[in-house]
Amino acid sequence: MSGKYSEGPRFKVRDLDLAEKGRMKIDWAESRMPVMMALREEHAALQSLKGMRIAGCLHVTKETAVLVETLAAAGAEISWSGCNPLSTQDEVAAALAKAGISIYAWHGMNTEEFYWCIDKTLEFKPTLTLDDGADLIFSVHNRHPELAATIIGGTEETTTGVHRLRAMAADKALKYPVIAVNDAETKWDFDNVYGTGQSSIDGILRATSVLLAGKNFVVVGYGHCGSGCAMRAAGLGASVIATEVKATAALKAILNGHRVMTMDEAARVGDVFITATGMKDVITGRHFEVMRDGAIVCNTGHYDCEINLVDLEKMAASKRTVRTNCEEYTLKDGRRIYVLAQGRLVNLAAAEGHPSEVMDMSFANQFLSMVRLAREGQGLETTVHDIPEEQDQLIAGIKLETMGCGLDVLTAEQVAYLNDYAAGT
Numbered sequence: 160m161s162g163k164y165s166e167g168p169r170f171k172v173r174d175l176d177l178a179e180k181g182r183m184k185i186d187w188a189e190s191r192m193p194v195m196m197a198l199r200e201e202h203a204a205l206q207s208l209k210g211m212r213i214a215g216c217l218h219v220t221k222e223t224a225v226l227v228e229t230l231a232a233a234g235a236e237i238s239w240s241g242c243n244p245l246s247t248q249d250e251v252a253a254a255l256a257k258a259g260i261s262i263y264a265w266h267g268m269n270t271e272e273f274y275w276c277i278d279k280t281l282e283f284k285p286t287l288t289l290d291d292g293a294d295l296i297f298s299v300h301n302r303h304p305e306l307a308a309t310i311i312g313g314t315e316e317t318t319t320g321v322h323r324l325r326a327m328a329a330d331k332a333l334k335y336p337v338i339a340v341n342d343a344e345t346k347w348d349f350d351n352v353y354g355t356g357q358s359s360i361d362g363i364l365r366a367t368s369v370l371l372a373g374k375n376f377v378v379v380g381y382g383h384c385g386s387g388c389a390m391r392a393a394g395l396g397a398s399v400i401a402t403e404v405k406a407t408a409a410l411k412a413i414l415n416g417h418r419v420m421t422m423d424e425a426a427r428v429g430d431v432f433i434t435a436t437g438m439k440d441v442i443t444g445r446h447f448e449v450m451r452d453g454a455i456v457c458n459t460g461h462y463d464c465e466i467n468l469v470d471l472e473k474m475a476a477s478k479r480t481v482r483t484n485c486e487e488y489t490l491k492d493g494r495r496i497y498v499l500a501q502g503r504l505v506n507l508a509a510a511e512g513h514p515s516e517v518m519d520m521s522f523a524n525q526f527l528s529m530v531r532l533a534r535e536g537q538g539l540e541t542t543v544h545d546i547p548e549e550q551d552q553l554i555a556g557i558k559l560e561t562m563g564c565g566l567d568v569l570t571a572e573q574v575a576y577l578n579d580y581a582a583g584t
């Protein structure tokens with residue numbers, strides 16, 4: 160994208176004048192992210208990241224800004240870029256630049272600019288890398304291998320990134336230890352079930368404003384994301400139908416009070432369809448053929464190929480945009496099918512992604528992993544490491560505390576009872 164930028168010796172963003180607006184958003188996120196704020200207070204006093212130089216490549220959103228400023232408060236020097244040109248919020252980038260953070264990010268940048276930004280953040284020779292998509296780790300390994308020697312370790316946020324890094328570790332190609340933030344229970348379960356569950360329903364409602372009560376709500380794929388959507392749709396009075404290829408997942412759907420059908424059966428009765436499989440072609444022409452007039456179709460899976468829109472285009476006599484993020488396809492027999500956000504992630508396109516309260520815990524995992532690497536990274540084996548169970552419990556515990564909920568503690572007698580193998584079972 161061309162146009163004017165605001166540039167300084169250690170930043171490049173769209174427009175510094177947006178900073179005040181960005182700061183307001185960051186303030187709001189802070190008020191919804193109590194775990195991060197508790198960690199900020201604790202580690203600002205400890206200066207746990209003093210002497211660390213952290214290069215980060217992660218969506219520049221108000222929630223990420225809370226992470227960045229928590230890392231800085233703990234004593235780290237920071238250099239940041241966005242991991243996805245479309246997720247960068249220019250006002251947030253401006254607020255961070257204005258606060259003195261070194262940041263290279265603007266909405267809509269091209270691939271060349273993307274790598275330019277990454278290279279700028281690597282110029283200060285980081286001791287730690289923080290990734291969402293492993294672009295920093297790959298850039299170091301493929302283009303700047305000389306930097307690896309002084310990097311203590313890194314983190315990776317996503318499933319795909321972690322998968323590739325494990326393959327690299329297996330090939331002995333990995334040059335420094337990486338912590339797989341994605342696999343933490345306080346990240347995975349809460350992002351997928353509660354984050355995707357609420358934000359996907361939010362997207363459907365913003366795009367259509369339909370009453371979900373009394374509707375047949377078809378969840379295609381009853382994994383973490385699908386079960387979150389199902390739970391929230393049921394809460395609004397919809398009658399949920401799950402479709403699955405995996406028997407145990409289908410059984411869980413039934414025992415959670417939903418119906419289970421094949422996609423061919425569900426296609427005939429569904430009013431709203433949401434795909435959450437990560438697989439292509441789960442709704443195709445064969446299903447559109449039998450859908451009810453007025454059926455609404457959307458996707459919250461990883462890719463935009465879950466719904467086969469090529470099939471639908473071929474079947475349609477006409478098409479028009481009837482609302483923001485809502486396209487009406489009229490088939491030759493007169494039936495109308497509504498596709499939300501052109502089959503892309505409905506929770507991102509039509510709503511605002513994960514709520515701050517959910518990001519609070521994913522980012523607490525990022526933050527504590529940085530602290531762990533700073534403390535003990537030199538001793539960590541050069542491979543992909545999991546988040547320790549104690550870290551999950553610590554984060555969930557802080558969250559509960561901020562919600563005013565107490566936890567019971569086992570008595571010494573109860574612990575002894577648990578460990579007493581002599582007592583038999």
Ligand code: XFA
Pocket residue numbers: 218220221222223243245246247248461504506507510511512513514515518
């Ligand atoms: C945008 C995120 C992606 C935004 C940014 C601006 C707005 C809405 C694109 C993102 C991810 Cl790919 O954030 C959302 Cl207006 N997120 C993460 C997120 N989701 N992800 C739902 O919210 C998780 C995920 C996704 C999409 C995993 C695997 C594949 C795709 C970053 C973020 N979100 C919080 C925004 N709250 C306003 O900080």
